[in-house]
Each structure stands twice: as structure tokens, then as C-alpha cells.
Amino acid sequence: xxxxxxxxxxxxxxxxxxxxxxxxxxxxxxxxxxxxxxxxxxxxxxxxxxxxxxxxxxxxxxxxxxxxxxxxxxxxxxxxxxxxxxxxxxxxxxxxxxxxxxxxxxxxxxxxxxxxxxxxxxxxxxxxxxxxxxxxxxxxxxxxxxxxxxxxxxxxxxxxxxxxxxxxxxxxxxxxxxxxxxxxxxxxxxxxxxxxxxxxxxxxxxxxxxxxxxxxxxxxxxxxxxxxxxxxxxxxxxxxxxxxxxxxxxxxxxxxxxxxxxxxxxxxxxxxxxxxxxxxxxxxxxxxxxxxxxxxxxxxxxxxxxxxxxxxxxxxxxxxxxxxxx
Ligand code: SF4
Numbered sequence: 001x002x003x004x005x006x007x008x009x010x011x012x013x014x015x016x017x018x019x020x021x022x023x024x025x026x027x028x029x030x031x032x033x034x035x036x037x038x039x040x041x042x043x044x045x046x047x048x049x050x051x052x053x054x055x056x057x058x059x060x061x062x063x064x065x066x067x068x069x070x071x072x073x074x075x076x077x078x079x080x081x082x083x084x085x086x087x088x089x090x091x092x093x094x095x096x097x098x099x100x101x102x103x104x105x106x107x108x109x110x111x112x113x114x115x116x117x118x119x120x121x122x123x124x125x126x127x128x129x130x131x132x133x134x135x136x137x138x139x140x141x142x143x144x145x146x147x148x149x150x151x152x153x154x155x156x157x158x159x160x161x162x163x164x165x166x167x168x169x170x171x172x173x174x175x176x177x178x179x180x181x182x183x184x185x186x187x188x189x190x191x192x193x194x195x196x197x198x199x200x201x202x203x204x205x206x207x208x209x210x211x212x213x214x215x216x217x218x219x220x221x222x223x224x225x226x227x228x229x230x231x232x233x234x235x236x237x238x239x240x241x242x243x244x245x246x247x248x249x250x251x252x253x254x255x256x257x258x259x260x261x262x263x264x265x266x267x268x269x270x271x272x273x274x275x276x277x278x279x280x281x282x283x284x285x286x287x288x289x290x291x292x293x294x295x296x297x298x299x300x301x302x303x304x305x306x307x308x309x310x311x312x313x314x315x316x317x318x319x320x321x322x323x324x325x326x
Pocket of ligand 1: 246247248284285286293313314316
């Protein structure tokens with residue numbers, strides 16, 4: 001198996017609160033997964049589950065408190081974390097394309113800057129050709145973009161431009177953090193289809209971070225479901241999303257039909273009040289909402305299990321495994 005990225009027991013602790021009432025939040029707890037070459041790996045969960053912190057650690061914006069990350073290039077060579085942003089490394093696309101670009105700067109200036117910083121072209125003509133090639137991959141062209149400001153594009157067009165800019169360096173791995181949550185529903189699928197195209201045509205790997213399980217089901221090969229800093233279920237996307245085993249995945253899946261699942265989820269659970277309480281909870285973080293919670297779920301941390309090829313963190317399955325064994 002060609003790996004492009006491996007996280008081993010990554011933990012990130014934040015110290016929050018005032019001087020007199022400081023407390024620790026384990027935003028990411030012992031997270032381990034691999035991303036394979038030419039694979040779309042989903043990282044899903046509600047807002048505040050730790051998925052963006054994982055992305056920031058992979059991108060080098062945050063240092064993990066403990067754990068190990070290893071990176072490889074498409075050709076199989078291992079690279080250091082410092083090299084990750086190099087010409088064969090990692091690029092990112094963020095949620096709000098209007099925040100990616102300064103409204104007072106012409107969009108093509110960002111492309112010229114990236115090409116210059118990575119020393120990818122010699123001269124303006126070659127640069128324009130390279131930009132045009134990247135823009136055509138996302139269904140646009142250099143003449144459509146040249147000299148125009150961010151406000152002259154729709155959110156969907158600007159997100160495509162953001163992806164095209166990321167493609168300039170021909171990265172091995174693209175981290176897409178909620179890339180379709182702020183674009184019109186009508187063009188969401190065209191953007192997620194782009195990730196498929198990049199995977200198939202360029203053997204690019206994508207980490208697709210989302211709270212939207214409908215697009216995750218459509219685009220991801222494998223998926224990890226996160227809750228309060230922990231991966232609670234992980235495996236093939238179809239298996240996890242069509243046959244969820246973890247009670248949290250089941251509950252998360254119920255929120256799909258809503259036009260804005262994030263808002264519905266927040267309304268349903270009152271998440272702002274719950275978030276801190278759940279992060280600080282001993283035992284299973286989901287015990288306060290789980291319809292199957294047992295006494296030990298409130299006291300003890302659930303074990304990491306492998307059940308029929310799926311990773312699960314839940315006492316429900318440890319008891320089933322022991323019954324099958326006995
Ligand atoms: Fe529910 Fe217990 Fe499983 Fe947590 S460990 S999800 S509380 S059954």
C-alpha cells in the first residue's frame with residue numbers, strides 16, 4: 001500500500017480559561033490514521049469535534065502535544081515536515097473562499113506569487129500558461145480570471161479558483177476543509193467531483209473535512225468519524241455511512257436531510273453548552289447523549305476495537321466481541 005501520510009497517536013492539548021480557573025481540553029486525543037496515494041479520506045463530525053485541529057497539525061500550523069506524523073511523496077520517497085509545503089507537498093483549500101483572497105487584490109496576483117515563491121516558472125508567458133492549465137482543470141481559464149477582483153466571482157467560482165491555485169505546485173495531498181459548505185447547493189457536487197477528477201487524473205490524495213455526510217458518502221473512499229477529539233468509527237465510507245455501528249455515527253447520519261445540517265445539528269443538541277462539558281467528561285465523551293449508555297461508559301474510556309474491518313471506539317462492541325469469543 002502506497003501511503004502519503006500517517007498519523008500515529010496524535011494528541012493536542014489546549015489550556016483554556018482565566019488565570020484562576022484554567023483547565024485542559026484534549027482537542028485531539030490519540031488520533032491515528034493513514035491516507036493512501038490517490039485516495040479521498042474523509043474526516044467528518046459536527047463543529048468542534050477536532051477535525052480542523054487535525055488538519056492544522058498536518059499542515060504544520062499547530063504542533064501536536066504528542067504523537068508522530070510521517071509524510072511521503074507520490075513517488076514513495078519520505079519527506080520531512082519542513083518539506084511538506086514544497087513543490088510536491090501539501091496544499092489546502094478552506095471553507096470560505098472570500099476569506100482566502102484579499103478583496104483589494106486581483107486574483108491572478110496570487111497565482112503569480114505562488115509560482116514565483118516556489119520558483120516554478122521563468123517569465124510571465126510561462127506563468128500565464130501554467131495558470132491557464134491549472135484553471136482549465138477546474139473548468140475556468142486564464143482569460144476569465146485575469147485582472148479581476150474576488151467580488152467579481154461567485155462563491156463557487158472563487159472556490160474553484162482557490163483549488164486551481166493549490167494545484168499550481170502539483171501537491172501529493174490536498175486538505176479541503178469544509179470546501180463546499182459556503183457555496184450554493186446547486187454547485188456543491190461539481191466541486192466534489194473535482195476532487196474525484198484530481199484523484200483519478202493526478203493520483204492526488206485528498207483529506208475531505210466535512211460535517212456533510214451526503215457529500216462525504218459520494219466522494220470519500222474511507223472515512224473517520226470524530227467526536228470530541230476522538231475517532232469513534234473509521235473504515236470504508238460506504239460501510240460506515242450505510243451501516244453505521246457507533247451510536248454517534250447513527251445520530252450524525254440522521255441530520256443529513258436538512259438543507260443546513262450544521263444549523264440543525266446545533267439546534268437539536270444545543271451544542272454550544274454541551275461542547276465543553278463533553279470534552280471534559282470522563283469515560284465515553286458521548287455518554288450524555290447516547291441511547292445505549294451503560295454505567296461503565298460514564299466511568300471508563302471505551303476501548304479501540306476492530307469489528308468486521310471497521311475501527312470502533314465503543315463498549316457496545318467489546319461486549320459483543322466477548323460474547324462471540326465465549
Ligand atoms: Fe454509547 Fe457507551 Fe458506546 Fe459511548 S461507549 S457510544 S456511551 S454505548
